[in-house]
Amino acid sequence: MGKHFFFDKNDPIDRVDGRAKVTGTATYSAEYKAQNMAYGFLVGSTIAKGRIKSMETKTAERAPGVLAVITHLNAPKLPGYQTGKDPSKPPAAGQPLRIFYDNEIFYYDQPIALVIADTFERAVYAAKLVKAQYEKAEHQTELKTNLARKKTPTGPRFEDYKRGEADAYKNAPVKIEEEYYHPIEVHNPMELGSIIARWEEKDKVTVFTKTQGVEATQRSIAGAFKLPLENITVNAEHIGGAFGMGLRTWPYEIAGVMGAQKVGRPLKLVLHREQMFTNVGHRPETIQKIGLGATPDGKLVGLTHEAIADTSSYEEFTEATVNISRFLYACPNVTTRYRLVPLNICTPIWMRGPGEATGAFALESAMDELAFALNLDPLEFRLRNHADTDPERNLPWSSKHVKECYEMGAEKIGWEERKAQPGAVKDGEWLIGYGMGTGSFGAFRGAATVKIKLEPDGKLLLQCSVNDMGPGTATMMTSVASNELGIPVNNIKVEMGSTNLPPGPTQGGSTVTSTVGAAVQETCVALKEKIAELAGKEGLAFHKANVQTVKAEDLRFSASGISLKKDDTLTIAYSDLFSQNGLTTLELTRESRGKQQPFSMYSFSVHFVKLRVHPPTGRIKIDHVVACADAGAIVSPKTAASQMIGGVVGGIGMALMEDMVIDHRFGRPVNNNLADYHVPVNADIPNVDVLFVNKKDPHTNPMGSKGLGEIALVGVAPAVANAVFNATGKRIRSLPITPDKLID
């Protein structure tokens, strides 16, 4: 029997969509088939600010196979645009970019035309024939030269925060005050931004698109085209990674729907890799200042954390960059300030571990610096400032096992080999360093509805509109259902990623396991109760055997049917149970949502890094990473471990290589491709050990899990930077830590 237990590491279930993914049958958004498909290609602006004076599209229109060229001059007037209503609103202030709305240019490579042809090659060729003349205006793309234009974001969430005395670190006996820099990072999932749009009727459209939330995209398209929600069907079963890039509906998606309407054919629009750098958001460039002060025996007395980040010139994008400093350590006096600088660049979007990852780089680097100044082991320094309750909200934690993370991670990486004095551990020409960093992210739970269907042969179907960009949502759902019902994994099927299914959450913010897992669990419990009710009916086997009342908890569920726990000689097959009750299948739908509770709910991670630096060349080679997570009970061990490893890899990219460079003379990126924008490749990544505390959180949800996706990355970059300091004595406060920064 394939009953799977959450904690059974010896037999964790394989990814349930693994077979589809290794055989090439998993279908991504650009891969759905349609008769008479047309192909679109976007033309981008060559200036970063100004106005389009004129456009020449006739040559493109005459090119072979071209069906239409859409520009601001001939674009259909979207009703949602006319009223200023947002077609693709993130929770940000401002006016989202309305594609092909007028002649104004806000950033380099902003789409100015959509060329549609009968083949991909013809669309790409004709796109090159579209020409524009501009009235150029002075653009601003550089953060550091525009700091004077900084502003406090709108809304109470981003007001300055003060606990105790403002800037109290200044009067501490031991203190540091440093600036930390994070460049623009780009999500760059391997799958390109892509959409297929097909109008079924004059006012009904079906799309297949790269989104992390089919319902959010449905609302956006409905808003732009002013159509009822039910007229818009959005599908996104498999997404080829996104890391936050799919958390809003981008202008290109609206263009795809618009283009399909214009030519009256299904339209496939796939971004080019260069457009992935310019048109679908980024992790903002950020300048942070940390002031940190402690008593000589290492008790924090003051922490001030300031951040200034970029946003676009038309929207206010915000994230929780400084918030981690408010609760990670017990410190009586904390001040945080957060500002934005509008630049001529596409609006940023949350990237894995959003804000927290950027903030943790500054905070956890500063903690390492102050530990060194105090002559304390960085772990010991953290233990002395461990927050036993949430100091920001004055609430108990729902659970917190960060001390166990420190302990088991230190043991696994060999922390006792670490020397406090930088450069003290050598291996030939190489200097060896150890570093660690702490991460945290809110353990949120939202609302989801799950429909469950049990067939007489014991096959179970789970349905929810949630989708999967990689962490293994379907595997998690299968694991929860199998664990609850005792039905083997192979008998469970999951349908997901469509607005035709019961409503689920957007995949983001480390919430899906908590939200959808809980919904699966609760629906399964309801199913068990229903079955108990059916099984207890007069005239049925249990009743005949003098079992008068059947309760769910008295039953054992298996592949084929149910039996009594106290007497398993008597089994009722599902098929018999159904036929005796006049049923062909058993279906149940339940909505489930988290409740407000008097606890502070967070996941925590601690990352340990051992690396080596080659001083003559500045080369860094990471030898070993240990990633420890306090993420409650681990529901799907195999996919959870992969998720942690993935976060580590992302964090190594952030620490050592990722940096979108803009040539500010022209306001355009110079490394907008995967050869020049470096991301980690296989040779950059060592073995990564993943350790889970794996203790149930009593309050988050029925499974006792907490989120994992973000904490996998938060804290990795400072662990690397701290290890570089331990190896070399060089404190690199400007990411990425490239070899040139380490050569004397």
Add this chain to the structure above:
Amino acid sequence: MATKGSYHDQSDDKAANEGRRKFLKQSSLLTALAVAPTHLVKAAESEIDEKAAAYFEQVPLSIEVNGAHHKLSVEPRVTLLDLLREQLALSGTKKGCDHGQCGACTVHVNGKRVLSCMSLAVMQEGKKVTTIEGLADGDRLHPMQEAFIKHDGFQCGYCTPGQIMSGIACIREGHANSEDEIREYMSGNICRCGAYPNIVKAIADVKKGGQQL
């Protein structure tokens, strides 16, 4: 720099168009003249009808993909990747960059790994192409596919077909003798989800299994 004023795009539009027409004329004269209707050549020469150009631009192609023979007619500029994805309905081969920088489009041509986005379809005349769809033997998965599932060598699955095709080639090439060697010879295949350690384990496992790949 960056002052207000009129800006004219440095256009190579005209040159490109002239080049195209010149090429068309030359190719008309050299090769297509015998088969092309005269009025079409005239139309192209008089620069009236770009649409007519389409008729010249198909080239015959005979290619074997996953054991199936195809006799096709393709434009010379169609890449092997786009041929597979858009014309042969084999979307298992992925487009990640279209620049030869990410490895997602890796296929085997005559048994060797090739970036299909950097290869024109017409260059594959008479060759045997194997894609991810051609690896399994009916329901029986290829050992590398099995190993990727066992070691969870993927998350989103988008780079996976390329990783698997490269992984098989890596062993065939004799470049899977240590974990470090696998890492080096698999570094042309980017995995943004970061499944690298598990990919290495999968390939090492298949190598250890010693099957003929």
